Amino acid sequence: MYNIYEDLHQFSSYVPPIDLTFHQYLLLADEPVLFHTGSVQQTESLLPLLKEVLGSNILKYIFISHFESDECGGLSLILKHFPDAKPVCSEITARQLSGFGITNNIIIKKPGEKLISNDYELEFISYPSEMHLWEGLLVMENKRGIFFSSDLVFRFGNANGAVIEGDWQKEIENITPQQVPDPQQKEKLQNTLKKLSPKFVATGHGACLKL
Template sequence: MTKIDEIAPDLFRLSIYVPQLDMQFNHFLVRDDEPLLFHAGLKGMFPALKEAVGKLIDPTTLRHVAWSHFESDEVGGLNEWLELAPQAQPVCTLIGKLVSVDDFAIRPALGMTADDVLPTGKYRYRFYPSPHIPHGWDAGVLFEETTKTLFCSDLFHHFGDVAALTENDLIAPTHQAMQTLQQGPLAGYMPYTRQTEGVLHQLAKLQPETLAVMHGSSYRGECGQLLTDLGSVIKETFDS
């Protein structure tokens, strides 16, 4: 079952909980003149996500499918969306376009830098590169400038079938999840480099007011300090 929650104006969280992993897989639909989906989802989740999107918009009118980094839970169902919605384009970082997506996708991607703006009607998006944060050379985070929403992918990953939106601090559950991952077969889940804290400080300067989180609750409130604190948590957990 896909849970649908509006976590900001025109921004819908489509969440599928997998009990075996004790983890939510969250996808975000923006309802606008040119609808945008952030996270194409795993290929096996496509039918459930298609049904959920169909409760909000005509899925064939989807115009943009975006994600942070090239990983199955973010891009697995991409081509299914592109086949369903003939005007939809993939949207990712420029590096993602060049090194992975244009070979994988049935249509070329829009590869964005932080200087590029993607308008969808009422909303405006920029892609900020964040190499290896959370994963991959191609990683980036999408920022909507009107509502100040940061689509932050696996940043603030935490476990459980949790609330769609919280105003509680995310640092403690994120720290616990990182420690759990680091002690198991997924050790090295997130690298720490000399750029990590600097990138997060730059994102904090955007002063986001909503964090759209891939695994776990999204967050509403003053997000800058959370992003700054996250750098220290990543350093403590993964700097070894």
């Protein structure tokens, strides 16, 4: 558990057989937001740490970039402990969650829409997530300049609490066909990201970037 940037807290687990680190984040703002849940096993480890950081604060939202086990596998477990928290996701992800019986309090967001509280502004960006190119969402927190990259900025290795110097334009150029298989959607996403000027990238896997 790391206070990784301003009031952003990172929770991480490293899996040696695949040399990959999985991150979840809590923005400890006036209306706290959890970004991803991890798998069920990761969520079991996350929960006591999450409660410790939250203290008397109440978890308000759970952001899910796309439907995959490390993004939302532990969502049902999180909701058992925080039943009033509201998942935030794309329409396609909401439909997928409904197949697992998660239907209550879901907030559906479209690209270009925002979620605004007294001290943050989350702006949603279309994310054609691999491999089926289902429309997921990426998030830019505009007041702090934090970009939540999900699987888009990706590095292997043990990266618990790791922050490295980054080059935003180079990261955009390095988006691979494996990450976004359709060339037109890849180019569209890259053009959208070029308009952003984040100060910090909170990655789903690997070291975070200070820009």
